[in-house]
Amino acid sequence: MGILDKLTGRREPSSRTVAKExxxxxxxxxxxxxxxxxxQALKDDLIDTISRYVDIxxxxxxxxxxxxxxxxxxxxNIPLSRGRAGSRR
Amino acid sequence: xxxxxxxxxxGKGGVGKTTTTANIGVGLALLGKSVVCVDTDIxxxxxxxxxxxxxxIVYDLVDVVEGRCRLKQALVRDRHLSELYLLPAxxxxxxxxxSAAQMQALCDELRKEFDFILLDSxxxxxxxxxxxLAPADEVIIVTTPDVSAVRDxxxxxxxxxxxxxxxxxxxxxxxxSDLVRKGEMLTIEDVVELLAIELIGIVPxxxxxxxxxxxxTPAAMDRKSLAGQAFRNIAKRLxxxxxPFMPLPSNDGWLKRLTRFVxxxxx
Numbered sequence: 001m002g003i004l005d006k007l008t009g010r011r012e013p014s015s016r017t018v019a020k021e022x023x024x025x026x027x028x029x030x031x032x033x034x035x036x037x038x039x040q041a042l043k044d045d046l047i048d049t050i051s052r053y054v055d056i057x058x059x060x061x062x063x064x065x066x067x068x069x070x071x072x073x074x075x076x077n078i079p080l081s082r083g084r085a086g087s088r089r
Numbered sequence: 090x091x092x093x094x095x096x097x098x099x100g101k102g103g104v105g106k107t108t109t110t111a112n113i114g115v116g117l118a119l120l121g122k123s124v125v126c127v128d129t130d131i132x133x134x135x136x137x138x139x140x141x142x143x144x145x146i147v148y149d150l151v152d153v154v155e156g157r158c159r160l161k162q163a164l165v166r167d168r169h170l171s172e173l174y175l176l177p178a179x180x181x182x183x184x185x186x187x188s189a190a191q192m193q194a195l196c197d198e199l200r201k202e203f204d205f206i207l208l209d210s211x212x213x214x215x216x217x218x219x220x221x222l223a224p225a226d227e228v229i230i231v232t233t234p235d236v237s238a239v240r241d242x243x244x245x246x247x248x249x250x251x252x253x254x255x256x257x258x259x260x261x262x263x264x265x266s267d268l269v270r271k272g273e274m275l276t277i278e279d280v281v282e283l284l285a286i287e288l289i290g291i292v293p294x295x296x297x298x299x300x301x302x303x304x305x306t307p308a309a310m311d312r313k314s315l316a317g318q319a320f321r322n323i324a325k326r327l328x329x330x331x332x333p334f335m336p337l338p339s340n341d342g343w344l345k346r347l348t349r350f351v352x353x354x355x356x
Contacts, residue, residue: 014272019236020279027243027283069285070250 028065032072039063046076055081091200092123095207095327096225096254100241102212104233105262108298108307110209111139112317113229115309116324118173122204125164125174127196129221130211131186134178141168141305142175151179154191160198169310174203184216189223196224205327214244222249228257229289234264234275243284258289260323265294266337277334290323291334292316 029035034042043063050056062077097110107130114126128136131151137143148163153176167173176199179186199206210221222228228249232242242259249257261280268274281288295316301308308317309324315338322332 016269016272016275016279019275020283023236023239023275023283026240030240030243031247070246 028067028072031067031070032065032074034065039065047078050078057081092203092206094196094200094224094226095205095229096210096221096227097207097229097231098210098218098221098245098249099212099231099238100214100243100245101232101238104231104238105292106212106231107135107139107209108302109229109231109260109262109292109320110136110207111307112309112320113324113327114140114173114205114207115167115170115307116321117205117207117327118167118170119309119321120324120328121172122328123172123202124205124207125176125199125203126207126209127176127199128178128209129187129192129217130209131178131217132180132183133211134180136209137165137175137177138305139302140175140307142177143305146177149177149179150195151182151186154187154195160195169306184211184220187220189220192220193224214248218245218248222252222254225254228254229260230257230284230286231260231262232280232284233262234269234277234280236275239275239280239283246284246286256287258287259284260290260292261288262292263294264291264337266339269337270339288334289326290319291337292319293335293338 043061046063047056047058047061051058057079060079064075066073066075097106097113099106110126114124117124126136126140127150128134129150130136137146142165145165148158150163152158153160153163163176165175165177167175196206196208208221208225211217230242230246230249232238246257249255259281261277264277265274269276277288277291293315295308295314297308297311297314298316301311301314301317308314309320311317315335319335322335325332
């Protein structure tokens with residue numbers, strides 16, 4: 001910790017907190033066996049598929065893995081394009 | 090029906106599976122249960138050393154499976170507890186010497202003779218681990234509060250769930266209470282939250298484990314050993330008794346404790 005941090009009262013997070021946060025991230029990936037790379041590929045495919053039916057805001061799409069106890073969900077948040085959101089068919 | 094088959098596993102090596110197996114075995118035997126501890130780590134046997142029975146082995150698990158002796162000939166009776174036995178692993182063979190089906194058949198035989206069959210699993214998630222898991226009625230996951238042990242424990246729990254072996258319950262071993270207090274070690278609550286399985290035991294870091302292992306007399310035999318007490322508590326919980334988790338010890342000197350009192354840690 002630098003002297004400036006000491007003076008301003010800022011502290012590094014404890015190694016316990018760091019360990020817990022790192023584990024939370026890594027266990028999510030281990031459990032679903034989806035690497036960030038594969039998750040990105042899934043996201044791209046999903047966006048392409050959905051875009052064939054409705055206009056969506058590609059940049060705002062969020063695909064995350066959510067966990068409760070030992071159960072996992074793939075959660076997709078897919079905002080429709082503003083203005084001309086509607087069926088393409 | 091008959092005895093309960095409990096597999097003790099961890100994923101990572103060196104977290105205390107063998108020590109745990111020996112000590113829970115002692116704890117159960119002290120409660121009057123008949124117990125056999127089975128070393129399934131073929132080629133890397135150690136449970137015999139920890140239990141102090143290494144110089145009494147005549148036959149081993151592979152001899153039984155391959156029909157060179159009867160099951161009872163391979164069982165080694167404990168030096169102190171007449172209801173505690175060891176079935177040693179072979180030291181000159183490897184994991185492929187026994188199949189999951191053979192392990193299952195062996196445990197079904199042991200089930201007729203004993204109240205508890207404790208299977209000490211090898212580290213890793215390969216053949217030996219799966220062979221130890223195959224016959225399990227229940228599973229105990231041993232971990233220590235560090236990142237690699239917790240990660241590997243989570244992998245092991247994943248396999249237990251996938252094979253619908255359960256319920257998997259957790260022992261957190263080698264907790265350094267002073268580090269926990271300083272905020273420099275994962276807490277019991279952290280590990281339970283991360284792994285999300287039921288806790289069955291917490292064991293403090295304790296030098297008496299090293300000394301008792303050196304002597305081949307598990308710490309659970311020692312009334313004064315804190316870790317031994319923790320293992321006896323786990324044995325009681327396995328038999329259905331409700332035992333509260335022990336408070337973690339403070340190894341700090343009086344001066345440090347005083348300063349903590351005056352200026353509480355910010356963690």
